[in-house]
Amino acid sequence: LVLSGCASVGASFTVSVNSLSSSLASERSTYIILPGNENVSLNDLEFLEYMGYLRRALNMKGFTFTENFEDADVAVLLSYGITDPKESQYTASVPIIGTEKYIISNVYIPGSGFQPVYGSRTAVTGYNNVQRSYTTYFRYVEIIGIDLKKYLQSEELVQLWQTQITSTGSSSDLRYVFPVLIGAASAYLASDTKKIIELDLSENDPRVRRVKGLP
Numbered sequence: 001l002v003l004s005g006c007a008s009v010g011a012s013f014t015v016s017v018n019s020l021s022s023s024l025a026s027e028r029s030t031y032i033i034l035p036g037n038e039n040v041s042l043n044d045l046e047f048l049e050y051m052g053y054l055r056r057a058l059n060m061k062g063f064t065f066t067e068n069f070e071d072a073d074v075a076v077l078l079s080y081g082i083t084d085p086k087e088s089q090y091t092a093s094v095p096i097i098g099t100e101k102y103i104i105s106n107v108y109i110p111g112s113g114f115q116p117v118y119g120s121r122t123a124v125t126g127y128n129n130v131q132r133s134y135t136t137y138f139r140y141v142e143i144i145g146i147d148l149k150k151y152l153q154s155e156e157l158v159q160l161w162q163t164q165i166t167s168t169g170s171s172s173d174l175r176y177v178f179p180v181l182i183g184a185a186s187a188y189l190a191s192d193t194k195k196i197i198e199l200d201l202s203e204n205d206p207r208v209r210r211v212k213g214l215p
Helices: 002-009 045-060 148-154 174-185 206-212
Strands: 012-021 030-035 074-082 086-109 113-147 159-169 197-202
Touching: 012 174, 030 045, 045 074, 045 174, 045 206, 074 148, 074 174, 113 148, 113 174, 159 174, 174 197, 174 206, 197 206
Parallel strands: 030 074
Antiparallel strands: 012 159, 012 197, 074 113, 086 113, 113 159
């Protein structure tokens, strides 16, 4: 029962979300999504997969997606990545299992008085300090909303909003972690969090399932 319960919850993640927005953010709601990473094209399969998660999250916030520049008033730039592995060390105390004596009872022996009767049992007799290591990866997503109408008129880049999403953990699979990152930030896109928000959620959290398009 315990194992099946853990499986239903899924792996857990701690995600940081930091979002800022301007006063014009609420006036622009029709958007197109473009790659923010260098050398990533609109037809890149990884980008298209991640764009699908972001589309669902933005649509839940009341935005409307379009594939035509002429119909959009917001250009949403989607950037993402994962850093090289970081090795860390820590010291763990490992118990030493041995045998210890203990008094079962006291027996009276004429001429000697009461004498203890000993037994033996398995117990922790000490601890060894052992060096251990673990590997972590820094995963990040940055989503920027640009005023497309302003850019097309004057080529001036005006940010309407910006959301940064980060997480550090043992998984190096960005495809696996990405919907969790978007799910964590889904309520804060195009808004101002005023500070960095820390969220704990699992891969089966309702927010993650919604951006995956699952019930």
